[in-house]
Amino acid sequence: MDTSYDAIVIGGGSAGLSFARHAAGLGAKVALIERGKLGGTCVNRGCVPKKMLWTVADALWRAGGLTRSGLLGPTPQVDMERLCAARADKLQSIRDSYRGKLSEAGVTVIEDEAAMSAPGEVTVQGEKLHAPRIVLATGGHPIRPKMEGAELAETSDDVLEWTALPGSMVVIGGGYIGCEMAAIHAALGARVTLVTDTDRVLTEFSENAAKVGQRNMQAQGIRIIAGCAPAALRAVEDGLELALDSDTTIRAEKVVAATGRAPNLGVLGALQERVKLSDKGVIEIDECFETSLPGLHAVGDCADRLPLTPVAVADGETLARQLFGEHRDPVALRDVATTAFVLPPVGEVGQPAQGTIFEEEESTPLAAGVRADGPQDYWGLGGSEAAVTSVSLVGEGAQEAVAWAGQMLLHRPDRARMLRALGVHPTLSEAPMG
Template sequence: MVQAYERKHRIVVLGGGPGGYEAALAGAQLGAEVTLIERSGVGGAAVLTDVVPSKSLIATAGAARAVRESGNLGVQAFLPGADGKPIRPEIALNLAAVNKRLTAMAAAQSIDMQTTLEDAGVRVVHGDGRLDGPNAVLVSTASGGEGTDFDRIETDTLVVAVGARPRELDSAKPDGERILNWKQLYNLTTLPEHLIVVGSGVTGAEFANAYRTLGAEVTLVSSRERVLPGEDPDAATVIENEFKRIGMKVMSKSRAESVTRTDSGVLVRLADGSTIEGSHCLMAVGSIPNTVGIGLRAAGVELTDSGHIRVNKVARTAVPSIYAAGDCTDFYPLASVASMQGRTAIMHALGDFVRPIDLRNVAANVFTHPEIANVGWNERTLADATGMARSVQYTIPLNINPRAKMMGIKDGFVKLFAWEASRTVIGGVIVAPRASELIFPLALAVEHRLTVDQVASAFAVYPSLSGAITDAARAMHASQL
């Protein structure tokens, strides 16, 4: 008797960023036949030109800040003269060496990720891909120009994870030398004398903070009333005050109309007619999805007006065989969310158990100094929610925390949100150094619907910054008695 051959489920992943990487890895681990198509390198922009190098640059700035501010803790980080003042710089920065390290580390991470995929059985193809209907992809390893031959790969499930790229304005085109997007910063070999940052969202705020900390003069041009307009208002106020404390010039309610080159640098013209001159300009005005020209509409995939792919909570598009993950979708543009989308898409396609992604449980972070971390409901979403149960909140400042005092931390806070009746923790905001690490207990509380009393009863190390979380929970409990 001849045994029937059972063909493996075929998966093609278009794009190797966090979402595509996790989708490919999950598919291979679950026994599917997986092909990953990536143009630049496994890890995509997140690893090669965005998250990995930018957060590494921020870590370098943090090291410089720690040395510079160590005097507050009694550490002398310079050779003093007779008058006690430094006779040589406290720190010296070699930006060329810094950027060389960042790019080398990003490349090494990309290679490690590709090796992991290949060891798991994923076929990695370096080239350009586009959809040929809902169940096939055309791939070219050449330039993709006219007359290029494409290989056709058929698939049962397709995951589109093509990411996004920096948004460019016609009046401020990056040239890679003086007018830059965030991918081009790593080409700099010397610290900008005066960096003008246009855009005060997360990207603009993080780079402005890092470069000012490294020693550059920085002007931050914000079209909004305050920096980080999408964050908790109290948190944004702390960050803006810190920016001003370290000598950054913050120009609120100032919209940049154009950026042009001058003989010695750049000229930024504002909507009110005034101008700012600097040595370099970073354009941080958002991103656009890489969804044009890859056959999505022809395959039946629905796109938003902005070009993002519409997906549901299991990362599925309007076409049953096509899923999407990451910044090219209309979901939350975070690497962690992209990874979860990628895993969820494959598990759903292969019939595994799936929990739909709940964006209210997503923890996010702004890597300024101090950092802002948040999860769940916040003041804005609660204010917009009509007909919901009443909520309560409590804020505890960090300057009363003993570990914060030991570390010289004067600014920051922990803020908790809970439903009034059930006392279930529904959200939180932490402003502190390494808030990205401190938010995890609150993410667990929100995910598993813990009450304020359950959080308050957990043991925190004394002294510790995490103790501020239990302190806030206990204070919230006492306030409701």
């Protein structure tokens, strides 16, 4: 094994893969160390399997609304065996593709545990590897709530490997991960209760968009209990029992904790004391992704950026260019679009702020005329007369439209010019222009 490199990246998820490929493409000698499966959280336990499951749930949700209105026959059932096989095949094909691209780029891939033994030094497979630049791309892991019996709860990692669907489940946590798990499994046929200690769900999104998303979840049949921190979780004969307080309990086959994530920092060993963390508990970095330990950089979910795959990929490439090519500034987080894959999706880009001009409208889509559940649509524009700086959407296709909105906002369009663009009739897109 070679022991000297220009850069060593620890972690083969979205950020680490992006850094390694681009750094090698710029002529650097790079080693990538991954203790698990290539692709990290996004490919193996996150975005990709979630989106595949959501695709099935979305189809069932649409069909179910038409069935309940009497326009379609019985809602089809999910063949979980085939779905799991399709999921496994897709994930393996992605991992194989990554492996091939790393090989073509000349990246040395080492599949084993790594440990930093000193600045610029990584120990793996009994060898000490050296590089002037070490890049942490170790990602994060789900954390469980602090309550009695929390170890009985499952996490999003577990959910996305289920091979059978529960008849009932409780989700603890009202962020986008918890809401996605709730919406998807409600559409797949489970009786779902969501419990959150916040006053509403989807707190990552602006209030009015989130409230429409919450009402759509409730219309889907999801019971939402807000402002409540569960006290204990116990095993009972027919599943699990979640105690909300001394008098109130909920029973379900499965309880899922979606109560946040924490960075994977074990690789730092004794050096962890020299690496400063932000108030959010992730690694603090500067504009060049460098930590408080010189020569140590961090990208992806372990760093103090947005924990989103597109950000991780962009930051990995940006760091590679900063170190081995022409300088590039990190992408501005205010321009990053994001979506909660509930039903219908909630999408947003920009940061709606108090005191800015904000135009919005909630409407009933034409599809409600033939569906029994009648989800609501929503759009909102934030900014000033001189520039629109945020777009919020709730509706079918919001996950695609919000990305295009993000590209539009880079040019800071003014409201008057936006009025010149006409939407497609009859869709949500025409509403802001009417």
